[in-house]
């Protein structure tokens with residue numbers, strides 16, 4: 001698959017490197033793609049650093065959102081007006097102390113964070129994944145054959161569900177389906193399965 005990584009820090013950098021290692025083509029992006037040379041070198045394989053605009057122009061199969069929550073609105077404007085139908089995996093979390101008022105509004109609303117993203121990227125097929133895992137565990141506990149960490153995910157439709165499952169499993173985590181985006185409250189900050197580093201069985205117990 002061709003994967004556009006939007007935001008190449010702790011989360012996007014690690015995931016992009018893992019996917020490159022698994023044989024996927026990876027476009028790393030941020031506001032400063034010229035600072036991403038080290039990541040590209042470490043990722044090896046078929047990877048490049050590009051601007052966010054270029055990542056969308058490049059027509060990837062799937063995009064990962066791994067930016068601070070406050071950056072989503074502008075990125076959605078770049079995407080939603082021009083492109084459509086892509087699978088978008090949302091790994092972001094709203095943190096008012098970092099992301100300001102918008103994050104507080106989403107936290108206080110009835111809407112889950114994933115539903116906010118889906119509303120903004122309304123021409124995409126949105127999935128939620130990798131927002132509940134610690135950056136350190138994402139980096140260091142991938143590619144396990146046994147004792148795998150479970151990664152919960154949710155998705156808007158069948159295509160985003162399948163694509164997200166495959167991309168979780170491709171890098172040695174166990175994909176656990178939560179439901180559609182209306183079910184993702186439990187994945188949001190401070191909720192039931194947020195930040196829980198557990199295996200499938202333990203995760204399913206927490207979810208039941």
Ligand SMILES: NC(=O)c1ccc[n+]([C@@H]2O[C@H](COP(=O)([O-])OP(=O)(O)OC[C@H]3O[C@@H](n4cnc5c(N)ncnc54)[C@H](OP(=O)(O)O)[C@@H]3O)[C@@H](O)[C@H]2O)c1
Nearest residue numbers: 007008009010011030031032066067069071092093131135
């Ligand atoms: N850290 C964790 O343990 C963790 C775990 C799960 C989920 N998350 C969530 O994942 C997201 C990313 O977290 P992180 O820890 O990876 O953050 P990070 O290390 O600070 O990386 C953020 C990345 O986004 C880029 N960026 C920032 N503003 C941007 C914009 N307006 N347009 C395009 N790119 C932009 C940054 O590069 P430039 O500044 O050069 O643009 C950087 O590459 C957050 O929403 C966070 O809540 C974090």
